[in-house]
Amino acid sequence: MNYTLDFTALLGNGYPSLVWGGLITTLQMTLLAWLLAFALGSLLAVLRMLNIRLLNYAIATYVAFHRNVPMLVHILLWYFGVASLFPYEFNDHMNMIGGGEFVYSVIAIGLVTSAYVGEDLRSAIRAIPPGQVEAARSLGLSYLQAMRKVVLPQAFTIAIPTLTNQTLLLFKNTSLAMAIGLIELTGAGRAIESATFRTFEIYLVVTALYLGVSLLLMFLGAYLSKRSSAAMAR
């Protein structure tokens, strides 16, 4: 074996702050994309419940488009394609706030994940027996109140494992933004690798950071699942 691990090469030249900056960018992307995905996904699931034919077709088309095209293609489509449709002044504004790389990749990842989240919530809502809604209505609650107070809380409890899954996937998918030049964690690793050639060391560090955050997300999901199912059991 002619490779000796040398971590000290990673300590100089501003590399630690590059990795830290990349981690912060990744976490920011994850948070914003998750909020977008969750908000949009819940909206889609609830709209599906209204059972309007045309709306169902529209939502099904949206979900099919976002699930059947690879996420990297979505990112490239937004960054190079949609961005060029906007007037040039808009692009100048984008450059002022740090560049379109962050915004467009967050939008692309958020929209694709919202399609999956919408489907997950829809199946969770369908898992609630219709007797619950009937019972709630017969007790005098309106349809909206029945949804809000009876069905949706139970649906979210059922959906927490799959939502944890989607969150983990979202967190990892942020690494695709490296393709459009965003320096998030993987991009920082790549940049340091081409500057120092310490391939194994830098990717070990990046892997450890991804694993660390992923495990935190997993434990958070497990904790929420336990708490809400305990609350439901009462």
Added chain:
Amino acid sequence: MKLKNLFKVVSVAAALAAAGVAQANVLEDVKSRGTLVCGTLGTSEPFSFQDPKTREVSGYEVDLCRKVADSLGVKLEIKMISVAARIPELAAGRVDLVAANLGWTPERAQQIDYSYQHYVSPQKILIRREDAGEFKTPADLAGKRVSAVSGSSSEAGALRLIPNVSAVTFQDPPSSYMALQQKKVSGFVGSELMLLKFKQDAENSPVKNDIIEEPLFVEPWGIGIRKGEQEMVDAVNAVLTDLDKSGELQTIYDRWFGPDTKFPSQRVFEVEEIKG
């Protein structure tokens, strides 16, 4: 039973130990294999690119690789690699030589060995023509965003030499160029010839380009060989020196950079060891 297992373990350990002791010699491997694997970009005219007529990868660096293969009496195999993968592919032994716009930097010289220089390239900045009044020297881009290819010396040079710049890097030259044309960045840093090609192609498009005259820095290019392979380095240097002395190098150079080609330029460098 136990003795049989012990025998297996000892023989495997001996094999591993022998593998550690044996030296890999690229030159001998190439001769016994009968092919020379040469890594090139394949996307950089006129160094190595796909000739639209013959659909083969051809160019200045491809011709030099062919001369090396001929002198060793082996066949040439061209492998297209990306900019960021040049050093890793060489270190892993997946290519024997790298002739892929490989500029000399002190960090790279620690990882690989370079042959004598076969080209000297000024690194310049491409801008949109409408910005030509604003950006006259590289320092005018201070505080702005520029694009470059990920892992290239252009990226490193831009970060080193332009104050306060932020570099957005992409996987290949066309994406970096598209970012410039779509106004996502103010400049595109690269080798002069690559930028010249984009500039010429842009004359037929609505957004035209100019190149800032003053070079960002000048870098010598060499053929990359895995570290410690002195015999291979000597063989390649011998080929380059012979080509230079016999005048054949000038013929090859004129084929790609001569007066009636797309990139007419004078040869201002000598084939000699790269002074770092």
